[in-house]
Amino acid sequence: MRRLLPVSLLALSLAACSAGPRAEVVAPPPPVAAVPATPAPAPLAELVKAVDIPFERFQLANGLTVIVHTDRKAPIVGVTTYYRVGSKHEPKGRTGFAHLFEHLMFGGSENVPNFDVPLESAGSTSTNGSTWYDRTNYVETVPTGALDLALFMESDRMGHLLGAVTQDKLDKQRGVVQNEKRQGDNQPYGLEGFALGDGLFPVGHPYRHSTIGSMADLSAASLADVRKWFTDNYGPNNAVLVLTGDIDAATARPMVEKWFGKIPAGPAVPSVAAAPVTLPAPVVRDIADQVPTLRLTRNWSGPGLADGDAEALAVGLDVLGGLASSRLDNALVRGSQQATSVFAGVQQHEQLSMIQVAMDVKAGVARADAEAALDAVIAKFLAEGPTEDELRRSATRLVSQEIGQLEVVGDFGGKGMTLAEGQLYLGNPANYKESLARIAALTPDKVRAAVAKWLSRPVLAVNTVPGTRTEKGELMGGWGDEAASPAPKTAKAADAKAAAPKLKTGPKREFPPVAPVGDLAFPAVERAVLSNGMPIALARRTAVPKVIVSISFDAGTSADRLSTPGTQSLMLGLLDEGTATRDAVAIAEEQERLGASISAGAGLDSSTVTLNALTANLAPSLSLLADLVRNPAFRAEDVARVRDQQLSNIAQAQSNPRALASRNLPPLLFGAAHPYGLPGDGLGDAKSVAALTPAALRAAHDKWLRPDTGRITVVGDVTMAQLKPLLEAAFGGWQPPAQARPVKPLDLPVPAPSPRIVLIDRPNSPQSVIVGGRVLPLTGKDRDQEALDLANEVLGDGFLSRLNLDLREDKGWSYGVRSAVSSPVGPRSFSVVAPVQADRTGDSIRLLLDQMAAFPAKKPVNAEELTRVTDGNIRGLPNRFQTNAQVLGAIVGNDRLGRPDDYYATLPTRYRGIDAAAMNRAAQQYLQPAGLVFVVVGDRKVIEPQLKSLPLPLEIATPVDSGAVAGE
Structure with a gap:
């Protein structure tokens, strides 16, 4: 089963800030635009029934498990291959090896000189792989006519790889992986993940060391190690092959038999002991890093995917710090405003999970006060648990996310991965459906008990403190006892160049042809116009019961050249912070009840508000969208809080090397006068953003977000006959102001190149x-x-x-x-x-x-x-x-x-x-x-x-x- 919450312990939202709220006199808001009444959302049980991935399953004589799901919406097939081997299976002295081997799998096999060239020429997309604690996977999505080619190539590297793996390939991919590690280490908060593994698990625990591994172990990998890893782990009996899309089991079986049937089974990957760990006492570790703000975290290990508490814990953490209306957001971001960002979530793995609660502390807030406030919210939630309404909102959001995943046949996170992980981890490809049913049946008491059980144990507090980085990422990520217990002789760097005996390779295999691929059948686009002149474009697609609605305005970050840098970003960020009749909490809760999400953001040329909704709840979702677009309140307290968050984001960008470079390039290319010459992320600068007032933001809204600059685009499970009356009710009465439409001077000259x-x-x-x-x-x-x-x-x-x-x-x-x-x-x-x-x-x-x-x-x-x-x-x-x-x-x-x-x-x-x-x-x-x-x-x-x-x-x-x- 896929992780229920798309969260990472290593990827938290941006945070930190500077300027505080200021008092000001603001003109009264304009009259509230009428929006339709909000109908009731569809029942959760009905939504759960909509999540379905029918499949057939068979197994070859060599142990390869094959799952086939038919989806004829497009002439493509997702090919997803999972191997039951990940970083938790690595021995001492070989951390990072599963991931290094994944890279080598793309370097060609005995009959395929380069794995990517034939697939990309055949039209494959998302040709990729990944490694995690429990597994290694490989994905590609190919035209139906190239399925034979994809199966041939996957089978060739499963059964005919080692003759093509050379010392030169190993050395080059070692360098690539080491640069992948440097790239991660180089990020702000980039060492936090290593500290989490070190603190949660004892030396030797399979989940302790990072998947990327240590530099020393990567340098020590030899050709002999490569061969042993392949023969020990990459047999068909340790793999799951999933085919999803324009294919059926009757067609797939002979194809799979042809290419994979003669590959002999290998040894079974041995199971490892990897239970959750309860610390004997609380542990605190501070990491100094080049970051703009203090990040506090609270961490525990928790139950694995098959545990009866898995779903209850996931929903509980979602209520605590995943929902937009979470306890942490309401208490620390909107309430006391001691945080610019908060988070809570559970990263679920086969044998255990990693639980984290985090807070990015607002500039000027004393650390002791922040820690006390964070711990108080956690303690209160452990005592109370969620309300019935919080539980339903979280469950509806999770079901809506799962329905959205049904659109993708392959790739990372699509239907292929959902089926493969259910099979690999739980022996049941349909586990996702059972898991959602368990979520729908949860009670507040069940969630409270699970959260209290796992979060009341001694905590690991890893805190990243602004300062000069003193710890070195290149020395982190390994087994953990290298200094006290040197690695065995076979792991020394000198062995990395040791010659390996000559291999006997398999018989020559020929590439199958790629069948012709028909032209793209792009969905038909219907067009209409609302009574106020707003154009509508609709592409109807019925693959999933969802609809996406975009209202795009001719503005974007380039519009800031006519006002103040950062204006569009801040103005759009405030749309869901309050309207004339709803506050931020009410807006967040309503989206969650509907299983909808509304987001707003600025590109270079356009400012866009996007609604992703369940078809069953489209009418109330559009009603909410209209209120946000037409009636933002820009209350002084909301402006001050969100302004501080944007200032925090600027500070975070300044600390991130890639973001910093990207912010500084456009002004050098386009010059100070051109609309494209502002910082590339659209955040503006600290001085300009700090000066923005509610009145200035309301003026920007009225100037740029108006019906005569907007276009409505809709794609999904709805007809024009159903859609247009709903849009007319929501937006048809919205009239453009008397002022002329603003025009951005995009034709201004740019400076002569100065290399x-x-x-x-x-x-x-x-x-x-x-x-x-x-x-x-x-x-x-x-x-x-x-x-x-x-x-x-x-x-x-x-x-x-x-x-x-x-x-x-x-x-x-x-x-x-x-x-x-x-x-x-x-x-x-x-x-x-x-x-x-x-x-x-x-x-x-x-x-x-x-x-x-x-x-x-x-x-x-x-x-x-x-x-x-x-x-x-x-x-x-x-x-x-x-x-x-x-x-x-x-x-x-x-x-x-x-x-x-x-x-x-x-x-x-x-x-x-x-x-x-x-x-x-x-x-x-x-x-x-x-x-x-x-x-x-x-x-x-x-x-x-x-x-x-x-x-x-x-x-x-x-x-x-x-x-x-x-x-x-």
Whole structure:
């Protein structure tokens, strides 16, 4: 079963802040716009019945378990393979090895030189894998005609891998994984996860060490280790294969027998003892780190997935700190305002779970007071438990999330993973359904008892304190007793290069052909207009009983150039904090009862409010949406609180190396006057945000969020005949103001390119983040630029791109490199992002420049690249529109850029007309290194000498919270 709550103990929401509330006189709010009365939501029991993934299951003679689910909505099949081996199975001296081996599985097998190239050329998307404590998995979603190819390739690496694994491949993937570890360690709060494992479990406990492992153990891995890991763990009897989508069991069985049937069974993966641990006494550990705010956490280990308390504990933690109306939010964020962010959740694994409650403390609040307040909320909840209403709201939200997962056939988190994890962990692919039924039947007493049982035990308090980082991530993540008990001789680094005996490889196997793939059948788009002139676009899709509604306004962060930086972000963030008739708690509770979610945010060109609703509850959900959009209150106390949260987010961005680089690049490219020249995250700067008042925010709302700047786009299980009256009731009476529509000056000139490197010092950084870019002489509305997009895929957009293959796969200096060509309404830009190990910063920039200059002069598009980016995109188009949200994004994007409704349906024809020469011309014109500006965030003392040797001027800069860069 998938985790019930999509939470991570390592990924908490942004927090911390500075300025406090201020008193001010505000003009009275405008008259309340009438919205329809709110009907009652559908019963929870009816929602649970809607969650269903029918399947057939069979097993081959070699022990491979196969599960097939048929979903004919698109000509695609999700292929999901789970192996019963994860980091909990790693012996001492080999931490991180399961994950390292997952990387090696993509490096080719005896009959497949490269695992990604054939699949991407065949139209596969989400070709990926992951490792966790209990398992390793591999996913790809392919056109139906490429299923034979996918099964051949999965079976080849299951049964015919080791002859293709060389010392060179091992060394390169070792470098990639070590850079993945550096990238995680380099984040703010990046060492917290290591401390949690160390504190919750004794040395030797299977869940103690991190999945990424220790640098020393990764360096020690040898070819002999690789072979043993494969033969011990990767047999078919330790695997679950799930096929979901345009396939049935009768068709699948002979295909699976053909490719997997002759692979012999291997030894069974031995079970490990890994029970939850009760600490003998409370433990406190403080970690100093380069963070802007104190983070307090309370942690326990808890029950595994099969335990009778699993669902009750998950719902209890959701009520405590997962819901928008959670106890912690109401008490510490909205109430005492001692926190800018709170969290509670349970990360569930096969044999145990990890429970966390966390609080990011508001600037100026004494630590002792914050800790007392946090512990008081926990204690009160343990004593009381949830109310019946809280329990129902949490359960409805969880069921709604599960219904949403039914849209995706494969990939991470889709139906394939749901079935696979139920089988692997509990022997029951349908466990998700039983789990939801158990959630629906929970009582407040059952939840209170579970929470009290597990959270009343001694607590591990891991707290991250602002300061200079003193602990080293490269020394963390391992077994835990390395200093007192050195690893055995076989784990020493010298063995990593030991020669392995020659292998006998299997018989030659031939690639099966890929059957033709039909053109994309993009959903038909119906259009209508409300009585006030607001346009409606609807794409009806009935795969799941849900509807997504987007109201997009012609504003976005670029609108802030006509007001104050950060205005759109703060104004949109306040829409769900209160209306004339509802406060923030009432809004949150109503969404939870409806199983709906309403979010608002600003892109570069558009400000958007989005509703994700159950079809059964669409009418009351639209009523709530209308109230939020039309009647925001902007109460002074709410503005002060949310303003402080945005200031906190700015501080957090300043402490995150990638966010810091990304904030500072746009002002350098577009200049101070252009609407696109503000900090890239749209948060504004501390000075401008601190000055925003309720009156200014109400004025911004009235100026930009108005019916004559808005468009309504809807995708899901509803007809136009049903939808239009509901939208008319909610928005038809909304009239535009008398003032003329605002116009953003997107045609302002941008500065002439000034190529250089701007270095921002971030001491003690094991990695440097390189972000480069330049403005292109194009706008997003310029037609016939698909050749440029494909040329960029060849260069840097994708795993198989030249930049990624060179810096990651060949050199091993980075976990991943990506280039992009933006598509805004105004000027397009080219950018590249490369987090690299610090000692290779200069070499990496030189490599980026060389690769761009060589394309196409020395390295024009080759035949393999041409096939991959043209045929691969054509065949992969159906994969890109599995969900309502994906279809909605396409329609909104087409409207924003003035493209026709059939743009994606006709895209294959345009791709077929693009040859290598067209891509070479696009690369020559737009993807050259001339004019590039680089922002590099890293440890100056390590990287400055490297940068001085490059053929670009170097500036040493101090980041300022406006996003501009001041030279030294």
